[in-house]
Amino acid sequence: MLDCAIIGGGPAGLTAGLYTTRGGLDDVIMFEKGMPGGQITSSSEIENYPGATAHNLSGMDFMIPWLEQCQRFGLKHEMSEVTRVSRNEDGTFTIHKSDGSTNTAKSVIVATGSTPKRAGFIGEDKYFGRGVSTCATCDGFFYKGKEVAIIGGGDTAMEEALYLAKICTKVYIIHRRDTFRSAPNTIERVKMTPNIEILLNASPQEVLGDAMGVTGIRVVFKDGLTRQIDAPGLFVFVGRDVNNQVLIQDDGSFLCEMNDAGEVIVDISMNTSVPGLYATGDLRIAAPKQVVSAAGDGSVAALQAIAYVDKISHR
Amino acid sequence: MGKYVELTASNFEEITKEGVALVDFWAPWCGPCRMIAPVIEELANDFEGKANICKVNTDEEQDIAVKFGIRSIPTILFFKNGEMVDQMVGAASKQAFTDKINSLL
Numbered sequence: 001m002l003d004c005a006i007i008g009g010g011p012a013g014l015t016a017g018l019y020t021t022r023g024g025l026d027d028v029i030m031f032e033k034g035m036p037g038g039q040i041t042s043s044s045e046i047e048n049y050p051g052a053t054a055h056n057l058s059g060m061d062f063m064i065p066w067l068e069q070c071q072r073f074g075l076k077h078e079m080s081e082v083t084r085v086s087r088n089e090d091g092t093f094t095i096h097k098s099d100g101s102t103n104t105a106k107s108v109i110v111a112t113g114s115t116p117k118r119a120g121f122i123g124e125d126k127y128f129g130r131g132v133s134t135c136a137t138c139d140g141f142f143y144k145g146k147e148v149a150i151i152g153g154g155d156t157a158m159e160e161a162l163y164l165a166k167i168c169t170k171v172y173i174i175h176r177r178d179t180f181r182s183a184p185n186t187i188e189r190v191k192m193t194p195n196i197e198i199l200l201n202a203s204p205q206e207v208l209g210d211a212m213g214v215t216g217i218r219v220v221f222k223d224g225l226t227r228q229i230d231a232p233g234l235f236v237f238v239g240r241d242v243n244n245q246v247l248i249q250d251d252g253s254f255l256c257e258m259n260d261a262g263e264v265i266v267d268i269s270m271n272t273s274v275p276g277l278y279a280t281g282d283l284r285i286a287a288p289k290q291v292v293s294a295a296g297d298g299s300v301a302a303l304q305a306i307a308y309v310d311k312i313s314h315r
Numbered sequence: 316m317g318k319y320v321e322l323t324a325s326n327f328e329e330i331t332k333e334g335v336a337l338v339d340f341w342a343p344w345c346g347p348c349r350m351i352a353p354v355i356e357e358l359a360n361d362f363e364g365k366a367n368i369c370k371v372n373t374d375e376e377q378d379i380a381v382k383f384g385i386r387s388i389p390t391i392l393f394f395k396n397g398e399m400v401d402q403m404v405g406a407a408s409k410q411a412f413t414d415k416i417n418s419l420l
Contacts, residue, residue, distance in 0.1 A: 033408040034350035041346025060346045079353060081408035098410040129387040129404030138345040141374070142386045212384055233386070 004305050005095050005105035006030040007082050007246055010038020011291045012281030013111035014066040015298030016305075020109075021073035023306045028074070029103065031095065033081040037063035038113055039240075039282075040291050043156075044137045044163035049292050058137065062291075082246050085110065085255060087274060091312070106312060107276040107305040110247065110264070111298060114240035114282040114289070119151050121217075123207030124236070131214020132207065132234045136160035139233070140167050148233035149174055149217055151204050157237035158182040158190050164235065165193045172229055173198045174219055199227070207234060242283050259285055270301040276308050317363030319355055322371045324378055332397040335419045336367040337412065340383075340390045342374045347406040348389045354409045358416070366416050395419050 003025040006013045009032025017030045030036070043059030046052060052062060067077065081098040085108055088094060095103040116134035118124050124132055133139040140148075140163065148168045150161050153175035159182075165171045173190070178200045180187050190196055201222040208216040208228070216230040244262050247255045256272035256279070257265045264279035266272055272279050280297035282289050287297075320330055322338060330336060339355050341348035359368040373380040373388055383392060383399070393401040393415060401415060 034354050034406060035352060037346060037350065041349065043346075058344070060344070060349060079357070079409065081410055098408055129390060130384065131386055133387050135345070135347065135387075138342070138347060138389075139387050141342065141344070142380075213386055 001092065002027045002029055002103055002105035003309050004028045004107045004109060004302075005085075005093065005103060006109045006111060007085065007095070008032060008038075008111035008113055008243075008281070009036030009067075009077065010111060010113045010281060010294060011040065011063075011066070012113070012294040012298040012301075013038075013109070014063075014070055015295040016109045016111060016278075016280060016302045017070040017075040017298075018066075018073065019299045019302030020305055021070065021075045023302060025306055025309060026074070029076045029078050030070070031078050031080055031082045031097070033079060036067045036077060038294075042135045042137055044140075044160060046291065048290070060137075084248065084250075085246050085277075086249060087255060087277075091276065093276065106309050107278070109270075109278045109280060109298070109301045109305060110283060111280045111294075111301075112243040112246055112283055113294075114242045116236065117239045117241050119204060119236050119238045121151075121204040121206060123209065124204075127207050127209050127214050127234075130212075131209060131232055132236060134236050136163050136235055139235075140164050143168050143233040145169055146233065147172070147229075147231040148235060149204075149229055149231045150235045150237060152237035152239075153177060153180050153182065154237065154239065155182045155186065158186045160235060160237060161190055161196055162186070162193065165196050168233075169195060170231075171196045172231065174202045174204055174217075175200055176203045177201070202227075204234075240282060240289065244283060263287070269304050270297055271304060276305070276312070278304055317360040317368070319359040320367055320369040322369045322379070323376055327371075327379055328397070330367055330369060331394045334366065334396065335416060336369055336394040337362075337416055338369045338371055338392045338394065340371045340373050340380060340385045340388050340392070342372060342388055344374075345388050350406045351389055354412065357409060358412055361413065362416060365420060393419060 040059035084096040149172040278301035281294035
Protein backbone atom coordinates (compact mmCIF):
# COMPACT_ATOMS: atom_id res chain seq x y z
CA MET A 1 0.00 0.00 0.00
CA LEU A 2 1.32 3.41 -0.96
CA ASP A 3 1.65 6.09 1.70
CA CYS A 4 0.60 8.62 -0.89
CA ALA A 5 -0.47 8.58 -4.52
CA ILE A 6 -0.01 11.80 -6.48
CA ILE A 7 -2.12 12.09 -9.61
CA GLY A 8 -0.53 14.46 -12.13
CA GLY A 9 3.01 15.64 -12.75
CA GLY A 10 2.84 19.42 -13.19
CA PRO A 11 4.19 21.98 -10.71
CA ALA A 12 1.63 20.98 -8.03
CA GLY A 13 2.23 17.23 -8.35
CA LEU A 14 6.00 17.57 -8.49
CA THR A 15 6.12 19.82 -5.44
CA ALA A 16 3.82 17.42 -3.57
CA GLY A 17 6.25 14.68 -4.57
CA LEU A 18 9.21 16.62 -3.25
CA TYR A 19 7.57 17.45 0.08
CA THR A 20 6.04 14.03 0.79
CA THR A 21 9.26 12.13 0.11
CA ARG A 22 11.58 14.62 1.75
CA GLY A 23 9.14 14.84 4.66
CA GLY A 24 9.46 11.15 5.40
CA LEU A 25 6.74 9.24 3.50
CA ASP A 26 8.37 6.07 2.20
CA ASP A 27 6.22 4.86 -0.60
CA VAL A 28 5.03 7.63 -2.88
CA ILE A 29 4.21 7.30 -6.58
CA MET A 30 3.45 10.19 -8.87
CA PHE A 31 1.26 9.04 -11.74
CA GLU A 32 1.82 11.03 -14.93
CA LYS A 33 1.17 9.48 -18.32
CA GLY A 34 4.36 10.86 -19.87
CA MET A 35 7.29 13.07 -18.95
CA PRO A 36 6.32 15.33 -16.04
CA GLY A 37 6.30 19.13 -16.30
CA GLY A 38 2.70 20.10 -16.92
CA GLN A 39 1.12 22.85 -18.98
CA ILE A 40 3.91 25.32 -18.36
CA THR A 41 6.17 23.26 -20.64
CA SER A 42 4.12 24.64 -23.55
CA SER A 43 4.86 28.20 -22.50
CA SER A 44 7.43 30.18 -24.46
CA GLU A 45 8.63 32.19 -21.50
CA ILE A 46 8.25 32.27 -17.73
CA GLU A 47 9.09 35.53 -16.01
CA ASN A 48 6.85 35.50 -12.92
CA TYR A 49 8.31 32.64 -10.88
CA PRO A 50 10.32 34.21 -8.06
CA GLY A 51 14.04 33.75 -8.54
CA ALA A 52 13.75 32.43 -12.09
CA THR A 53 15.43 35.42 -13.71
CA ALA A 54 17.17 33.82 -16.70
CA HIS A 55 16.37 35.78 -19.85
CA ASN A 56 13.90 34.09 -22.22
CA LEU A 57 13.56 31.08 -19.90
CA SER A 58 11.15 28.65 -21.55
CA GLY A 59 8.60 26.74 -19.49
CA MET A 60 10.22 23.49 -20.57
CA ASP A 61 13.74 24.46 -19.50
CA PHE A 62 12.33 25.75 -16.24
CA MET A 63 10.68 22.43 -15.35
CA ILE A 64 13.52 20.04 -16.22
CA PRO A 65 15.20 20.09 -12.76
CA TRP A 66 11.95 19.59 -10.82
CA LEU A 67 11.62 15.83 -11.36
CA GLU A 68 15.31 15.23 -10.78
CA GLN A 69 15.05 17.04 -7.45
CA CYS A 70 12.07 14.88 -6.37
CA GLN A 71 13.70 11.64 -7.41
CA ARG A 72 16.68 12.47 -5.22
CA PHE A 73 14.35 12.04 -2.24
CA GLY A 74 12.81 8.81 -3.48
CA LEU A 75 9.75 9.87 -5.46
CA LYS A 76 8.74 7.22 -7.96
CA HIS A 77 7.21 8.25 -11.28
CA GLU A 78 4.86 5.79 -12.93
CA MET A 79 4.02 6.50 -16.55
CA SER A 80 0.39 5.43 -16.36
CA GLU A 81 -2.85 7.21 -17.02
CA VAL A 82 -5.10 7.20 -13.99
CA THR A 83 -8.76 6.82 -14.92
CA ARG A 84 -10.37 6.96 -11.48
CA VAL A 85 -9.70 7.32 -7.77
CA SER A 86 -12.17 5.55 -5.48
CA ARG A 87 -12.42 5.26 -1.70
CA ASN A 88 -12.48 1.92 0.08
CA GLU A 89 -14.52 1.00 3.15
CA ASP A 90 -11.47 1.22 5.41
CA GLY A 91 -10.80 4.80 4.29
CA THR A 92 -7.93 3.94 1.93
CA PHE A 93 -8.05 4.70 -1.79
CA THR A 94 -7.80 2.67 -4.97
CA ILE A 95 -6.08 4.16 -8.00
CA HIS A 96 -7.53 2.72 -11.22
CA LYS A 97 -5.35 2.90 -14.34
CA SER A 98 -6.12 2.73 -18.05
CA ASP A 99 -4.36 -0.64 -18.45
CA GLY A 100 -6.82 -2.13 -15.93
CA SER A 101 -4.33 -2.42 -13.05
CA THR A 102 -4.75 -0.71 -9.66
CA ASN A 103 -2.79 0.57 -6.67
CA THR A 104 -4.01 1.23 -3.16
CA ALA A 105 -2.94 4.27 -1.17
CA LYS A 106 -3.45 5.70 2.30
CA SER A 107 -3.65 9.25 0.95
CA VAL A 108 -4.13 10.85 -2.47
CA ILE A 109 -3.09 14.25 -3.78
CA VAL A 110 -4.92 15.13 -6.98
CA ALA A 111 -2.97 17.52 -9.21
CA THR A 112 -4.45 16.87 -12.64
CA GLY A 113 -4.47 20.51 -13.72
CA SER A 114 -6.44 21.81 -16.65
CA THR A 115 -6.64 21.70 -20.43
CA PRO A 116 -6.91 24.64 -22.85
CA LYS A 117 -10.53 25.43 -23.65
CA ARG A 118 -11.93 25.53 -27.16
CA ALA A 119 -13.57 28.83 -28.05
CA GLY A 120 -16.56 27.19 -29.74
CA PHE A 121 -16.56 28.77 -33.21
CA ILE A 122 -17.57 26.97 -36.39
CA GLY A 123 -14.80 24.73 -37.75
CA GLU A 124 -12.64 24.86 -34.63
CA ASP A 125 -12.79 21.12 -33.95
CA LYS A 126 -12.62 20.18 -37.62
CA TYR A 127 -9.40 22.12 -38.12
CA PHE A 128 -7.81 21.42 -34.73
CA GLY A 129 -4.26 20.31 -35.50
CA ARG A 130 -4.60 21.52 -39.09
CA GLY A 131 -4.21 25.21 -38.43
CA VAL A 132 -6.06 25.61 -35.14
CA SER A 133 -3.67 25.25 -32.20
CA THR A 134 -3.43 25.94 -28.47
CA CYS A 135 0.39 25.86 -28.26
CA ALA A 136 2.43 28.68 -29.79
CA THR A 137 5.83 27.26 -28.85
CA CYS A 138 4.90 23.92 -30.42
CA ASP A 139 3.32 25.13 -33.63
CA GLY A 140 4.50 28.72 -34.19
CA PHE A 141 7.36 27.25 -36.21
CA PHE A 142 4.95 26.13 -38.94
CA TYR A 143 3.93 29.75 -39.52
CA LYS A 144 7.37 31.28 -39.86
CA GLY A 145 7.05 34.24 -42.23
CA LYS A 146 3.26 33.91 -42.35
CA GLU A 147 0.31 35.63 -40.68
CA VAL A 148 -1.52 34.20 -37.67
CA ALA A 149 -4.50 35.14 -35.53
CA ILE A 150 -4.88 34.73 -31.78
CA ILE A 151 -8.25 34.32 -30.09
CA GLY A 152 -8.34 35.66 -26.52
CA GLY A 153 -7.22 38.57 -24.39
CA GLY A 154 -5.80 37.10 -21.17
CA ASP A 155 -2.21 36.68 -20.02
CA THR A 156 -1.52 33.63 -22.15
CA ALA A 157 -2.94 35.26 -25.29
CA MET A 158 -0.81 38.37 -24.80
CA GLU A 159 2.40 36.52 -23.96
CA GLU A 160 2.07 34.13 -26.85
CA ALA A 161 1.24 37.04 -29.19
CA LEU A 162 4.63 38.53 -28.33
CA TYR A 163 6.30 35.20 -28.99
CA LEU A 164 4.54 34.70 -32.33
CA ALA A 165 5.28 38.29 -33.40
CA LYS A 166 8.97 37.37 -33.46
CA ILE A 167 8.39 34.51 -35.92
CA CYS A 168 5.39 35.61 -37.97
CA THR A 169 5.01 38.59 -40.30
CA LYS A 170 1.78 39.64 -38.61
CA VAL A 171 -0.24 38.67 -35.54
CA TYR A 172 -3.91 39.57 -35.16
CA ILE A 173 -5.37 39.48 -31.66
CA ILE A 174 -9.11 38.88 -31.72
CA HIS A 175 -10.54 39.91 -28.36
CA ARG A 176 -14.23 40.03 -27.48
CA ARG A 177 -13.95 42.92 -25.00
CA ASP A 178 -12.57 46.44 -25.30
CA THR A 179 -10.26 46.10 -22.30
CA PHE A 180 -7.60 43.59 -21.29
CA ARG A 181 -7.19 41.76 -18.01
CA SER A 182 -3.58 40.84 -18.64
CA ALA A 183 -0.61 42.28 -16.72
CA PRO A 184 -0.15 45.99 -17.68
CA ASN A 185 3.51 45.40 -18.52
CA THR A 186 2.55 42.71 -21.06
CA ILE A 187 -0.24 44.79 -22.61
CA GLU A 188 2.18 47.66 -23.08
CA ARG A 189 4.68 45.39 -24.85
CA VAL A 190 1.93 44.08 -27.12
CA LYS A 191 0.78 47.59 -28.03
CA MET A 192 4.37 48.61 -28.81
CA THR A 193 4.91 45.68 -31.19
CA PRO A 194 4.46 46.99 -34.74
CA ASN A 195 3.36 43.71 -36.35
CA ILE A 196 0.56 43.03 -33.85
CA GLU A 197 -2.91 44.29 -34.77
CA ILE A 198 -5.57 44.21 -32.07
CA LEU A 199 -9.22 43.72 -33.00
CA LEU A 200 -11.42 44.66 -30.04
CA ASN A 201 -15.09 43.79 -29.50
CA ALA A 202 -14.52 40.99 -31.98
CA SER A 203 -15.37 37.29 -31.88
CA PRO A 204 -14.37 34.48 -34.19
CA GLN A 205 -17.34 33.35 -36.27
CA GLU A 206 -16.03 30.69 -38.61
CA VAL A 207 -12.73 29.13 -39.61
CA LEU A 208 -12.12 29.12 -43.33
CA GLY A 209 -10.13 26.27 -44.77
CA ASP A 210 -9.46 23.80 -47.54
CA ALA A 211 -8.16 20.24 -47.78
CA MET A 212 -4.74 21.33 -46.50
CA GLY A 213 -6.12 23.10 -43.43
CA VAL A 214 -6.95 26.60 -42.24
CA THR A 215 -6.76 29.50 -44.68
CA GLY A 216 -8.38 32.21 -42.60
CA ILE A 217 -11.07 33.27 -40.20
CA ARG A 218 -14.23 35.35 -40.34
CA VAL A 219 -14.59 37.70 -37.40
CA VAL A 220 -17.78 39.37 -36.26
CA PHE A 221 -17.73 42.65 -34.32
CA LYS A 222 -20.20 43.70 -31.63
CA ASP A 223 -21.81 46.16 -34.05
CA GLY A 224 -22.55 43.29 -36.44
CA LEU A 225 -19.87 44.07 -39.02
CA THR A 226 -17.69 41.20 -40.18
CA ARG A 227 -14.13 41.00 -41.44
CA GLN A 228 -12.22 38.19 -43.09
CA ILE A 229 -8.62 37.65 -42.04
CA ASP A 230 -6.46 35.52 -44.30
CA ALA A 231 -4.13 33.68 -41.94
CA PRO A 232 -3.23 29.98 -42.04
CA GLY A 233 -2.68 29.74 -38.27
CA LEU A 234 -5.22 30.29 -35.48
CA PHE A 235 -4.12 30.12 -31.87
CA VAL A 236 -6.85 29.81 -29.26
CA PHE A 237 -6.13 31.03 -25.71
CA VAL A 238 -9.52 31.45 -24.03
CA GLY A 239 -8.96 29.88 -20.65
CA ARG A 240 -8.89 26.33 -19.38
CA ASP A 241 -11.18 23.46 -18.37
CA VAL A 242 -10.23 21.64 -15.17
CA ASN A 243 -9.31 17.97 -15.47
CA ASN A 244 -11.60 16.42 -12.85
CA GLN A 245 -12.31 13.13 -14.65
CA VAL A 246 -10.37 10.96 -12.18
CA LEU A 247 -12.79 11.98 -9.41
CA ILE A 248 -15.91 10.78 -11.27
CA GLN A 249 -17.22 7.55 -9.73
CA ASP A 250 -18.99 4.63 -11.41
CA ASP A 251 -22.41 6.09 -10.57
CA GLY A 252 -21.49 9.45 -12.11
CA SER A 253 -21.08 11.26 -8.80
CA PHE A 254 -17.85 12.94 -7.72
CA LEU A 255 -15.65 11.42 -5.02
CA CYS A 256 -15.64 14.71 -3.09
CA GLU A 257 -17.55 17.98 -3.02
CA MET A 258 -17.20 20.13 -6.12
CA ASN A 259 -18.52 23.52 -7.19
CA ASP A 260 -20.71 24.15 -10.24
CA ALA A 261 -17.65 24.82 -12.40
CA GLY A 262 -16.35 21.31 -11.68
CA GLU A 263 -13.58 22.54 -9.40
CA VAL A 264 -12.81 20.72 -6.16
CA ILE A 265 -13.90 22.49 -2.99
CA VAL A 266 -10.94 22.63 -0.61
CA ASP A 267 -10.12 24.49 2.59
CA ILE A 268 -7.03 26.62 3.02
CA SER A 269 -4.99 23.44 3.65
CA MET A 270 -6.12 21.73 0.41
CA ASN A 271 -8.35 19.30 2.35
CA THR A 272 -11.30 18.08 0.32
CA SER A 273 -14.53 16.82 1.89
CA VAL A 274 -12.92 13.34 2.06
CA PRO A 275 -10.24 12.68 4.74
CA GLY A 276 -6.88 11.83 3.17
CA LEU A 277 -7.83 13.29 -0.23
CA TYR A 278 -6.30 16.61 -1.29
CA ALA A 279 -6.76 18.73 -4.41
CA THR A 280 -4.16 21.19 -5.68
CA GLY A 281 -3.31 23.56 -8.50
CA ASP A 282 -5.71 24.47 -11.30
CA LEU A 283 -8.18 21.82 -10.17
CA ARG A 284 -9.21 23.50 -6.93
CA ILE A 285 -11.64 26.34 -6.29
CA ALA A 286 -10.31 29.90 -6.63
CA ALA A 287 -7.09 28.66 -8.25
CA PRO A 288 -4.89 31.52 -9.45
CA LYS A 289 -3.63 29.14 -12.19
CA GLN A 290 -0.01 30.14 -11.70
CA VAL A 291 3.04 27.89 -11.43
CA VAL A 292 4.08 29.40 -8.13
CA SER A 293 0.66 28.94 -6.52
CA ALA A 294 0.33 25.38 -7.86
CA ALA A 295 3.72 24.60 -6.33
CA GLY A 296 2.56 26.18 -3.07
CA ASP A 297 -0.59 24.04 -3.11
CA GLY A 298 1.53 20.93 -3.63
CA SER A 299 3.61 21.66 -0.55
CA VAL A 300 0.54 22.44 1.60
CA ALA A 301 -1.22 19.23 0.54
CA ALA A 302 1.94 17.19 1.10
CA LEU A 303 2.33 18.44 4.67
CA GLN A 304 -1.31 17.56 5.31
CA ALA A 305 -0.84 14.09 3.79
CA ILE A 306 2.23 13.41 5.92
CA ALA A 307 0.30 14.32 9.11
CA TYR A 308 -2.71 12.25 7.99
CA VAL A 309 -0.69 9.14 7.17
CA ASP A 310 1.16 9.47 10.46
CA LYS A 311 -2.14 9.73 12.34
CA ILE A 312 -3.83 6.70 10.74
CA SER A 313 -0.67 4.60 11.02
CA HIS A 314 -0.50 5.11 14.78
CA ARG A 315 -4.17 4.72 15.47
CA MET B 316 15.68 -3.56 -26.05
CA GLY B 317 13.77 -2.12 -29.00
CA LYS B 318 14.62 1.29 -30.29
CA TYR B 319 12.52 3.71 -32.29
CA VAL B 320 13.56 4.52 -35.85
CA GLU B 321 14.58 8.07 -36.69
CA LEU B 322 12.97 8.75 -40.05
CA THR B 323 14.46 11.01 -42.72
CA ALA B 324 13.57 11.79 -46.33
CA SER B 325 15.87 8.96 -47.38
CA ASN B 326 14.45 6.13 -45.26
CA PHE B 327 10.81 7.17 -44.73
CA GLU B 328 9.28 5.10 -47.52
CA GLU B 329 11.47 2.07 -46.87
CA ILE B 330 10.49 1.86 -43.20
CA THR B 331 6.77 2.57 -43.58
CA LYS B 332 5.98 0.61 -46.76
CA GLU B 333 5.38 -2.75 -45.06
CA GLY B 334 3.48 -3.64 -41.92
CA VAL B 335 2.30 -1.20 -39.27
CA ALA B 336 4.19 1.95 -38.36
CA LEU B 337 3.62 4.69 -35.79
CA VAL B 338 5.29 7.96 -36.77
CA ASP B 339 5.65 10.68 -34.13
CA PHE B 340 6.23 14.15 -35.61
CA TRP B 341 8.04 16.18 -32.95
CA ALA B 342 10.53 18.98 -32.36
CA PRO B 343 12.99 19.73 -29.58
CA TRP B 344 11.25 22.93 -28.45
CA CYS B 345 7.79 21.34 -28.04
CA GLY B 346 6.74 20.57 -24.45
CA PRO B 347 3.97 18.06 -25.21
CA CYS B 348 6.38 16.28 -27.61
CA ARG B 349 8.86 15.91 -24.81
CA MET B 350 6.07 14.62 -22.60
CA ILE B 351 5.38 11.66 -24.88
CA ALA B 352 9.05 10.95 -25.69
CA PRO B 353 9.45 8.28 -22.97
CA VAL B 354 6.13 6.74 -24.05
CA ILE B 355 7.44 6.38 -27.62
CA GLU B 356 10.58 4.70 -26.27
CA GLU B 357 8.51 2.20 -24.30
CA LEU B 358 6.33 1.49 -27.33
CA ALA B 359 9.46 0.76 -29.39
CA ASN B 360 10.33 -1.88 -26.82
CA ASP B 361 6.82 -3.32 -26.50
CA PHE B 362 6.28 -3.63 -30.26
CA GLU B 363 9.76 -4.81 -31.24
CA GLY B 364 9.39 -7.09 -34.26
CA LYS B 365 5.66 -6.33 -34.55
CA ALA B 366 5.40 -2.68 -35.59
CA ASN B 367 7.84 0.07 -36.51
CA ILE B 368 7.85 2.87 -33.93
CA CYS B 369 9.33 5.96 -35.59
CA LYS B 370 10.03 9.63 -35.02
CA VAL B 371 10.39 12.54 -37.43
CA ASN B 372 12.18 15.65 -36.20
CA THR B 373 10.11 18.28 -38.01
CA ASP B 374 12.83 20.88 -37.47
CA GLU B 375 15.28 18.86 -39.56
CA GLU B 376 12.85 17.09 -41.89
CA GLN B 377 10.53 19.86 -42.94
CA ASP B 378 9.79 18.27 -46.33
CA ILE B 379 8.20 15.23 -44.68
CA ALA B 380 6.16 17.47 -42.37
CA VAL B 381 4.94 19.52 -45.35
CA LYS B 382 4.13 16.37 -47.34
CA PHE B 383 1.77 15.16 -44.61
CA GLY B 384 0.37 18.62 -43.88
CA ILE B 385 1.69 18.64 -40.31
CA ARG B 386 0.76 21.93 -38.63
CA SER B 387 0.64 20.86 -34.98
CA ILE B 388 3.05 18.78 -32.98
CA PRO B 389 3.04 16.24 -31.63
CA THR B 390 1.05 14.66 -34.46
CA ILE B 391 1.16 10.89 -34.59
CA LEU B 392 0.43 9.20 -37.90
CA PHE B 393 -0.31 5.50 -38.25
CA PHE B 394 0.66 3.67 -41.43
CA LYS B 395 -0.32 0.26 -42.71
CA ASN B 396 1.59 -1.10 -45.71
CA GLY B 397 2.66 2.40 -46.71
CA GLU B 398 -0.77 3.95 -46.47
CA MET B 399 -1.59 6.53 -43.81
CA VAL B 400 -4.67 5.13 -42.06
CA ASP B 401 -5.11 7.17 -38.90
CA GLN B 402 -3.76 10.11 -36.93
CA MET B 403 -3.77 11.59 -33.45
CA VAL B 404 -2.95 15.21 -32.57
CA GLY B 405 -1.48 16.07 -29.17
CA ALA B 406 -0.10 14.09 -26.27
CA ALA B 407 -1.96 10.93 -25.30
CA SER B 408 -1.40 7.98 -22.99
CA LYS B 409 0.64 4.91 -23.80
CA GLN B 410 -2.54 2.88 -23.59
CA ALA B 411 -4.19 4.99 -26.30
CA PHE B 412 -1.23 4.49 -28.68
CA THR B 413 -1.02 0.78 -27.83
CA ASP B 414 -4.71 0.25 -28.55
CA LYS B 415 -4.40 2.05 -31.89
CA ILE B 416 -1.40 -0.03 -33.00
CA ASN B 417 -3.05 -3.28 -31.86
CA SER B 418 -6.15 -2.43 -33.87
CA LEU B 419 -3.99 -2.23 -37.00
CA LEU B 420 -1.91 -5.37 -36.44
